Amino acid sequence: MKLLVTGGAGYIGSCVGTVLVAQHHEVVVLDDLSTGFADAVPDGAEFVQGDITTAADVLGRGGFDGVLHFAAKSQVGESVAKPDLYWRTNVTGSMALLDAMRVHDVPRLVFSSTAATYGEPEAVPITEDARTKPTSPYGASKLAVDMMITDYAAAFGLGAVSLRYFNVGGALADRGERHDPESHLVPLVIDAATGARGRLQVFGDDWPTEDGTCVRDYVHINDLAAAHVLALAATTAGKHQIFNLGSGDGYSVLQMLSAVERVSGVPVPYDVTGRRAGDTARLVASSSKIRNELGWDPTFTIDDIVRDAWVFRTGKPTV
Ligand SMILES: NC(=O)c1ccc[n+]([C@@H]2O[C@H](COP(=O)([O-])OP(=O)(O)OC[C@H]3O[C@@H](n4cnc5c(N)ncnc54)[C@H](O)[C@@H]3O)[C@@H](O)[C@H]2O)c1
Known part of the structure; x- marks a missing residue:
């Protein structure tokens, strides 16, 4: 598949991107290097340096089969001090990406969600139907994106999977x-x-x-990458599936x-x-x-x- 990997210069995106290239997918990385590193971009992937709000420029080239969306701000403490940065990057940025996917007919999305969407759990182990009551702007911004994806899938036929990582x-x-x-x-x-x-x-x-x-x-990055490969294959038009990703x-x-x-x-x-x-x-x-x-x-x-x-x-x- 031809895949856009946002955040592919960061920890998780660079590792999953490397696994995807090894599986002979064509990978284009979009990353602004705000917390990532150019030398982490997977060997064999094309690198476009830019903000996720410019995703339309990349997807507009055509032929993309899917997006794996890792790019985000993800520090809980920082999100309390700078909620504007978190709502802008994670929510506005993801919305621009979803709109670009819609305009350019990209059918599949795998999104990096988080256990922080649940907040303080009422019961452990945490299941996907647990109450979502995030306790930080970070968790709230990721939950907002999950809700946005649900609505875009239902209305516009997007096939999406959110993986709620615990610790990687x-x-x-x-x-x-x-x-x-x-x-x-x-x-x-x-x-x-x-x-x-x-x-x-x-x-x-x-x-x-x-x-x-x-x-x-804790989940090993290799097991997490395997989950992304399975998620990509499981995307179904018009459906948003949410899975916890913990051991x-x-x-x-x-x-x-x-x-x-x-x-x-x-x-x-x-x-x-x-x-x-x-x-x-x-x-x-x-x-x-x-x-x-x-x-x-x-x-x-x-x-x-x-x-x-x-x-x-x-x-x-x-x-
Ligand atoms: N690391 C964990 O344990 C963990 C747990 C739960 C969820 N997650 C989620 O997984 C994803 C990846 O996390 P990570 O640990 O690899 O973080 P990371 O900071 O290493 O990677 C994020 C990447 O996104 C890029 N980026 C940030 N804002 C951008 C923007 N506006 N435009 C383009 N690129 C941008 C950064 O430069 C970086 O390369 C995030 O969405 C995070 O919320 C991570």
Whole structure:
């Protein structure tokens, strides 16, 4: 297929784009490099530097079979301080993309949604029919896009799949996570182990979990890429399907720290500080829907996630 990958210079878009090129799809990346890197654009993909609001210029060339829409602002804290940036980029930007797809008859969309659309869960594991009550402008902006996609699919025949990622980790051999500032746990634990950043701050050990630290659900970038390939094939004209993308297993902050120590052989210095505002004890996906309906079958373990992230981030082998 001929595919537009927005945000293909970022962590997830560059990795999924690399997998798509390897599967012989023709990939065009549109990215403004606001948080991405030109050298992350998949080898073999065409790179257009620009804002998503200019998607019509690319799609207007014709022949596109689908769009994978990763481009977004995605820092929860930043979204509280700069809601205008989040509503403009994530909502106005996505609307411009959807309108360009409509004008140029692009039939398929796979959208990077997020667990942040649910907010504080009433029950865990979180199913797709759980209440959506986001607690940040980031989550609200992504939920708004999901709602927009539902309406565009119903009215204009778009075939769309939203994947609500929980936590994504791991790396390909030459592409991985390079957020700045980094807010994700796995790279932060690795940096604490290598001394690249001070001691790890663990936000509270008095949560109602097995060891008192927060529990999250992690998916390896390779398993996430496989879900995108399945989603692309599952798009159906006029239908918007929403799937959680989590493993269904939860790991605490201290379990992740132990995993880094286990695969690297390096101790991770840490301090327990107070709880962080807005945190939640346990965020774990129900992955039944995507397993049952798309046949998604993740195979990478927590140690795989940590090992591949370690090798990418440090350039050093594990033990
Ligand atoms: N990383 C996670 O664990 C996670 C979890 C849930 C959802 N997501 C979603 O996945 C997607 C990708 O996340 P990521 O971690 O790869 O982030 P990232 O910041 O590494 O990648 C985003 C890319 O989009 C580009 N971009 C941003 N605004 C743009 C604009 N206006 N026009 C064109 N390009 C623009 C950036 O330059 C960057 O290359 C995002 O939509 C994010 O909300 C990520």
